Amino acid sequence: MILFWLIAVPLLGGILAWPAQHWRSHAPRWIALTALAIDAGLMVLLLCGASADDSWLQQLNWEWIPRFGIDFHLGLDGLSFLLIGLTVLLGFMAVGCSWLEISEQKGLFHCNLLWTLAGVIGVFLALDLFLFFFFWEAMLIPMYFLISLWGHENRDYAAMKFFIFTQVGGLLMLIAILALVFLHYRSSGEFTFDYFRLLDNRLEPAAERWILLGFFIAFAIKLPALPFHTWLPDAHTQAPTGGSVLLAGVLLKTGAYGLLRFAIPLFPEAAHDFAPIAMSLGAVSILYAAILAFAQTDLKRLVAYTSISHMGFVLVGLFAFNAQALQGVVMTLLAHGISAAALFMIAGSLQERLHTREMKTMGGFWKTAPRIGSVTLFFSVAALGMPGLGNFIGEFLVLLGSFRSSIIITAVSAAGLIVAPIYALHVVQRVFHGPPPGKGVPCDFGWREMALMIVMMAASLGIGLYPQPLLNACDLPLKKLIAQGERHEH
Amino acid sequence: MSTDALLALMPLIIMAASAIVVMLAIAIRRDFKIAFHLTLAGLLLTLATLSLAFRHGAMPVTDLLLIDTYSILACALIVASASVVALLCRDYFQRVEHQNEEIFVLLLTAVLGGMILVSSSHFALLFLGLEILSVSLFPMMAHRTSTSLEAGIKYLMLSGVSSAFLLFGMALIYGEFGVLSFRLLAPWAVSHNLFALTGFILILAALSFKLSLTPFHLWTADVYQGAPAPISTLVATVSKAAVFAFLLRFWVFTQAYRSEILVEILALIGAASVLVGNLLALRQTRLKRILAYSSIAHMGYLIIGFVAGSILQTGFLLETTWIYLAAYVLTNLGAFAVVSALSSDERECDDPQTYSALFRNHPWLAGIFMIHLFSLAGIPLTIGFIGKFYVFAASIDAGLWWLAGILVISSGMGIYYYLRVLRLMLLPGVAVTGTATPAMRWILSSLALLILGFGLFPQPLIQVIQSLPKP
Numbered sequence: 001m002i003l004f005w006l007i008a009v010p011l012l013g014g015i016l017a018w019p020a021q022h023w024r025s026h027a028p029r030w031i032a033l034t035a036l037a038i039d040a041g042l043m044v045l046l047l048c049g050a051s052a053d054d055s056w057l058q059q060l061n062w063e064w065i066p067r068f069g070i071d072f073h074l075g076l077d078g079l080s081f082l083l084i085g086l087t088v089l090l091g092f093m094a095v096g097c098s099w100l101e102i103s104e105q106k107g108l109f110h111c112n113l114l115w116t117l118a119g120v121i122g123v124f125l126a127l128d129l130f131l132f133f134f135f136w137e138a139m140l141i142p143m144y145f146l147i148s149l150w151g152h153e154n155r156d157y158a159a160m161k162f163f164i165f166t167q168v169g170g171l172l173m174l175i176a177i178l179a180l181v182f183l184h185y186r187s188s189g190e191f192t193f194d195y196f197r198l199l200d201n202r203l204e205p206a207a208e209r210w211i212l213l214g215f216f217i218a219f220a221i222k223l224p225a226l227p228f229h230t231w232l233p234d235a236h237t238q239a240p241t242g243g244s245v246l247l248a249g250v251l252l253k254t255g256a257y258g259l260l261r262f263a264i265p266l267f268p269e270a271a272h273d274f275a276p277i278a279m280s281l282g283a284v285s286i287l288y289a290a291i292l293a294f295a296q297t298d299l300k301r302l303v304a305y306t307s308i309s310h311m312g313f314v315l316v317g318l319f320a321f322n323a324q325a326l327q328g329v330v331m332t333l334l335a336h337g338i339s340a341a342a343l344f345m346i347a348g349s350l351q352e353r354l355h356t357r358e359m360k361t362m363g364g365f366w367k368t369a370p371r372i373g374s375v376t377l378f379f380s381v382a383a384l385g386m387p388g389l390g391n392f393i394g395e396f397l398v399l400l401g402s403f404r405s406s407i408i409i410t411a412v413s414a415a416g417l418i419v420a421p422i423y424a425l426h427v428v429q430r431v432f433h434g435p436p437p438g439k440g441v442p443c444d445f446g447w448r449e450m451a452l453m454i455v456m457m458a459a460s461l462g463i464g465l466y467p468q469p470l471l472n473a474c475d476l477p478l479k480k481l482i483a484q485g486e487r488h489e490h
Numbered sequence: 491m492s493t494d495a496l497l498a499l500m501p502l503i504i505m506a507a508s509a510i511v512v513m514l515a516i517a518i519r520r521d522f523k524i525a526f527h528l529t530l531a532g533l534l535l536t537l538a539t540l541s542l543a544f545r546h547g548a549m550p551v552t553d554l555l556l557i558d559t560y561s562i563l564a565c566a567l568i569v570a571s572a573s574v575v576a577l578l579c580r581d582y583f584q585r586v587e588h589q590n591e592e593i594f595v596l597l598l599t600a601v602l603g604g605m606i607l608v609s610s611s612h613f614a615l616l617f618l619g620l621e622i623l624s625v626s627l628f629p630m631m632a633h634r635t636s637t638s639l640e641a642g643i644k645y646l647m648l649s650g651v652s653s654a655f656l657l658f659g660m661a662l663i664y665g666e667f668g669v670l671s672f673r674l675l676a677p678w679a680v681s682h683n684l685f686a687l688t689g690f691i692l693i694l695a696a697l698s699f700k701l702s703l704t705p706f707h708l709w710t711a712d713v714y715q716g717a718p719a720p721i722s723t724l725v726a727t728v729s730k731a732a733v734f735a736f737l738l739r740f741w742v743f744t745q746a747y748r749s750e751i752l753v754e755i756l757a758l759i760g761a762a763s764v765l766v767g768n769l770l771a772l773r774q775t776r777l778k779r780i781l782a783y784s785s786i787a788h789m790g791y792l793i794i795g796f797v798a799g800s801i802l803q804t805g806f807l808l809e810t811t812w813i814y815l816a817a818y819v820l821t822n823l824g825a826f827a828v829v830s831a832l833s834s835d836e837r838e839c840d841d842p843q844t845y846s847a848l849f850r851n852h853p854w855l856a857g858i859f860m861i862h863l864f865s866l867a868g869i870p871l872t873i874g875f876i877g878k879f880y881v882f883a884a885s886i887d888a889g890l891w892w893l894a895g896i897l898v899i900s901s902g903m904g905i906y907y908y909l910r911v912l913r914l915m916l917l918p919g920v921a922v923t924g925t926a927t928p929a930m931r932w933i934l935s936s937l938a939l940l941i942l943g944f945g946l947f948p949q950p951l952i953q954v955i956q957s958l959p960k961p
Contacts, residue, residue, distance in 0.1 A: 067952045068883075137870045144909070149916055160909060168902040174879070175894050178886045 002042050003060045003074040006084070007122050009038050010091075014114035014142075021107035028110040029095060035114055036091045039121075043085060046076065055476040057081065059127070068181075069192035073128040078473040079260070080124040082330065083253055086337045087124070089459065090249040091117045094242035096452045097345045101241055101352055102150060109150055109242075112142035116246055123254045129177045130193040132262070136218075136254070137170050143251065146243040147235060152351075158231075158238035165231040169221035176214025180266070183207060199265060199484065208270040215263040216274070222255030223311045225278075226285040236304035237357070241348025244300065248307050249341035253333050256314045260329065260481065264318065268485035275319040279402065279409045282315030286416035294423040299347045299357045302427065303340065306383055309416060310336045310391070316413050317398035321485060325401025326478045327471055328394050334470065335390025335463050339382045342456040346376050349449060350431075353441050359430050366432040368440030373432040375445065375453045380424040382460050385417050390463030498549040498557040500539045501565060502605055508532025509598035516591045526580045529594040533573045533601070540566050553671055556611040560958055564608040564735035567816070571727045571823055572601045574933055578720035578830045581927055585834055593630060600626035600724065604732030611743065613660045613670040616736070620656070620700070623729060624649045630724065631717040641716025648709045652699035659692030672743035690752055693740075700733040703793060704762040707786045711774075714782035719830035719838060722778060726785050726822045731815060734792065738811055747800035747807070757797045761896050763790030768903040778840050780907055781825060784866055787900060788818050791881050794893050798884035805956065806887065810880040812955045813948070817865070817877030820944075824937040825862040828855060831926040831934070848915040855926060856915045861938045865945070867908040868901060872945040 013035025020027035050057045055077045062072040076084075094113055102109045119139025126132035140163060148159035177193070184201045185191050192198065203211070221228040232252075236244050264271045286309050293305035310332065317329040349372070351357050366373040382389040385396075395417065403410045445453065463470065512528045515521075540562050543549075548558035576597060583590035603622030610616045628649075632642025664670055666685040699706040714722045746752050767787030774780045792814050799807025832839040832855075839845075848856040865874030878901070885893045926934065944951050 065947075065949050065952070067949060067956075134870045137875075141864070141869060145916075148913060156913060160906060163909060164902050164905055167905055168898060171882075171898040171901055174882055175886060175898065178883050182883075182887050 001060065002046055003058055003076055003125055006039060006042050007074075007118050007125065009042070010035050010114040010118040010121070014111040014118070017114060018107045018111040021105070025106070028107045029099065032095045032110040032114055033092070036088055036095070036117075039088050039091075043081070043088065046081070055480055064128075064131070067191075068130070069190065069194070070130045071128050071194060072131060073194060074125040074131075075127040075195075076125060077477040078475070079257075079330065079477040082334060082470060082473055083124050083257060084121055086253070086334055087117060087120050087250050089455075090245055090337060090341050093249075093341055093345065093452055093456065094245045096448065097245060097348060098240065098242035099448060101348065105149070109146070112145045112149075113242060113246070115139075115142035116146065117250075120246075120250050120254060124257060127195040128193045129181070129195065129198065129262070132258075133170065133174055133177060136173070136258075137167070139251070139254075140166055140170075143243065143247070146246075147239045150240040150243070151238040152240075153238075154234070155238045158234035161231045162235040165221055165228070169218040169228070172214045173218035176211045176218075179207070179211050179214070195262070201266075203267070205269060208267045209273065212263060212267040212270040212274060215258070215267075216278070219255040219258040219263060220281070220315075222258070223252060223315065224255070224308060225281050225311070225315050226288060226308075227281075229285070229289070229308050232308060233301050233304040236307070236344070237298060237300045241345060241351075244344040244348065245341040248304070248344055249337040252307060252311060253337060256311070256318065256329065256333055259315075259318050260326070264321075265481050265484045271319065271485070272321070275321065276406070278319040279316050279406060282312045282317075282319070283409045283412040283416075285309065285312030285315065286413050287312075287419060290416055290419035290423060294419070294426060297359050299350065299359055299362075299427070299431070300344065301357075302359075302423065303343045303347055306343075306420070306423065307336070307340050309420070310340070310383075310395075312416065313395050313398045313413065316402050316409060320398070320402040320405045321482065322401045322404055323478060323482060324397050325405075326482070327474065328397025328399075328401055330394075330474045330478070331397060331463065331467060331470065332391065332394030335382070335394050335460065338456055338459050338463070339379050339389075339391055342375075342379045342453065342460075343383065345449075345452065345456075346372065346379065349445070350441070353443065359427070361437055362431045363434045364432070364436030365441050367436075368442075369444040371445040371450060372441065373428075375457070376432065377428050378457055379460070380428050382464075384420040384424040388461070388464045390460045390467075393464060393467045494546065495549060495551045498543050498546060499551055499555075501536045501543060501562075501569075502602070502609070504532065504536050504539055505569075505598065505602045505605060508535070509595055509602060512598060513595045516595065520591055522580075522584055522591055525591040525594045526576065529576050529598060530573060532598060533569055533576060536569050536601075537566060537573075540569065550611070554612040554615045555606075555609045557609055560735075560739060561609040563954075563958065564732070564739075565605045567735070567819060568601060568604045568608070568728050568732050571731065571819055572597060572724070574823055574827060574937075575720055575724045575728065577929060577933060578723055578827055581930055582718060582720045582830055582834055590633070593633060596626045596630045597724070600630070601728065604728055607732050608735045608739065610736070611672050613664070613672075616740070617653075617656065617660070619736075620733070621653065623732060624653070624700075627721070627725060627729065630721045631713060633718060633721070637716040638718060639716075641713040644709050644716075645713050648699065652696040652706070655692045655699075656696035659689040659696065662686070662689035662692065672740060675744040687749070687751060690744075690746060690749070691755065694752065694755070697733055697737050698759060701730055701737070701789050701793075702782075702786050703759050703789055704766040704786065705759075707763065707766065710786055711770075711779045711782040714785075715776055715778045715840065719778070719826065719833045722781075723823065723826035723830055726781070726826055727819050730785070730789065731819050734789075734811075734815055738796070738808070741796075741800070742807075747803060753797055753800050756793055756800075757890070757893065760790045760793030760797055761893060763787065763793065764896055764900045765790075768900040768907075771907045772903060774907070775842065776840050777829060777842050777845065777911065778838075780842075780911065781822070781829070784904065784907070785818075785822060787904065788822075788866070790900075791878065791897070792818065794890075794897065795881040795884050798881070798888040798890055798893070801888040801890070802884065806884055808958055809952065809955050810884045812958070813880045813951065814877040816951065816955075817873040817944075820937060820941055821862055821865040821872075821874055824858065824934060824941065825866060827930070827934055827937070828859045828862065831855070831930050842911060842914050845911065846914045846917045850918065854931070855934070858934050858938045859915065860912060861941055863908045863912050865941050867905050870945070871942060873941045873948070873951075874945070876945055876948045 017028040017031040059075040064072045122135030289308035296302035317325040607619030702710040771783035795810040865872035868878035
């Protein structure tokens, strides 16, 4: 039941927040924060009730559409627990960083924000393929509104592109899901969309390959991996800060989660065959996006390209098929969620102050805004993979794991660690040092922004210095996923 | 004729009688309100008798009609949609007294035509039903201004051509086999008789014209745009639902689904409609034209589901097409109703620019419209998604991968133009003056609730459709 409320609380909060702006101007914000706090409380409750022997902390299974054997089946294990934790944390950040930026239609804004979060939490919990698809598509709508209503100058184009890309990917996934279900129906005579029952299904190698391809394209669009990444720079750049935080921090993670939870365990053999292609795509993404990031002059666009680059590591790690690489993937997801969200918050706060994201018009801000400068330095260094901060753990583990399956790809990916400092330090140098071209920043971070940043910095340091509890949390689920792949091999 | 047969015929009789009653009432005294109330009473009474007849089960009435649960359900869909259209007509035409009362007589005869069409089991009644339906539509389309006259005449001309196709097809089949009853044709559908095949193809062409399937879609956009908004609603929902329900029945009775050539032709028609409808909708600037092209595309989806179901030859055919048809009728009824609620006979609310700021000025109406647009685009939470899910499921089960690919591409295109309309409503801009009456609000809200309700919990709807007798 707790799992249901985990989704329902933000949903109800959103419904409440919409009209709340008429009662009091700040009411939607406080409703949003309350809903998130309740969700955080529920997470703690779940953690307390956890038993060590089963990887599933809790499950919930209600009949939904019996005609097709579709159930409302939710389940939470360590992996989804970590990602939902990240979602709730970034939910707080998204509300916090929109405090001054959003002045129009606050109620609707917070409603969309909470609904996006509800959709994402649903994606992380769903154990029925239809339900998963349902949440996958449903979370797009509020996100579309966030971009197209509160976005920046070119928001129409960006929002439309985002929606069409992900929708087409989603429909390809729907075709793949249906193909899987009908093949299962033919072999067993039972209609089901249930994850566990489909997991035991064995397919013809050719069919498995095609179905995997459908899933892979959908998730690669969301991740995004190289040929499907073009929506991301536009969407991230044009979204309001809160929207960018959610996009980079959480929505991209749903793609990786989908690959990890569904695509690879459902089709282990095809995934093994497909691994060289996927890993190459990942390695190329790392380098290509890093080089493009260096060429950007728009601050948010630059951060957006670094996201693509980091997600390349995720793709490499996912298809390396060993425990270390998968642990690295999970760590990268968490650490990148925090660092990218923080960088978008910085870019957003600079834009709020300067009304531009163009780095050519920036420079020498350290004098007027030392706090912004030091926070930026912290997260730039985190993004480039400095030991002691979260991203390092993730990328190191990914490289360690993938070295065992492909040395060449690991070598190419590792080159990403050389390119990353170039763009990361370039930002710090360009924006905070050198001669100021115009006026400085009108004001430094206030207490609200500083408080948000301190939480984020603490989180990044925590992952970097003592990742063991997180690794323990996702240990059992990852082992199961690997065992699933090996069982099919023999 | 037995009393049971009389009872089965009751809905048709009541519908015909109420058309006459309304006509006489107008002859005595031209009063818009009285005419409207009589019409609504007639429609509701028909609905009530339909539910009575539903319990009786299948009942052949002479050779011409077969009243079974299928036809009764189709009639109920038609009559219920027509009741909404009647309400739209009241709000739209009430400005001018003593001029527009005939619209209700024509509405009732159109519904009567549709009901005869879906109950027919014989070519004679097919022709009669289709003509009553079409002939009632011409004057309704031409009712308002010179542009609507253009729409009416365009439809009249093309409809005449399609009727000629239909008659020629019937003649070919009759000439070859000497029967006119659908059931008796069943053994012949799969025979490789060139005359019969040509006849079937001609009949399909005629029906495709009414369903505005490519390449017979050319009239659609002009007629939808030119006709008064409530009449466009009628053409988009009642007329299409009736013709499609008939097509499905004809298809099953004559067992035409066993003919590979016919199925392949329909597959091509469906794919072409989906692509053409969505592609042309991209470039439209008028809302009614966008909805017109979108309805061409939706008919294409429906035909794809129809083709897939025919290949599967299971209960899936009925289930897929009925779910999609129900989704189509509900969604389009609501979407056109919003346009109609904002329009009146002096000003057609067709320019998307007038919809800008709808969210700010009429948040409730805009919210309803948004739900309908999402349902048209097939986004989850709405019945439109369930319909699309069925079409996808059927085409994958039937192994029609190329059609599934076309569905993906065209859905992507569809989202573009639906979202463009949606965007406009959210923009700041001038206020629309028109607004909905309380009755209208009530109807629109319940339509939106139905769309969301069946979108979230489709099981009851599926159960009703599964309980229909299988072919």
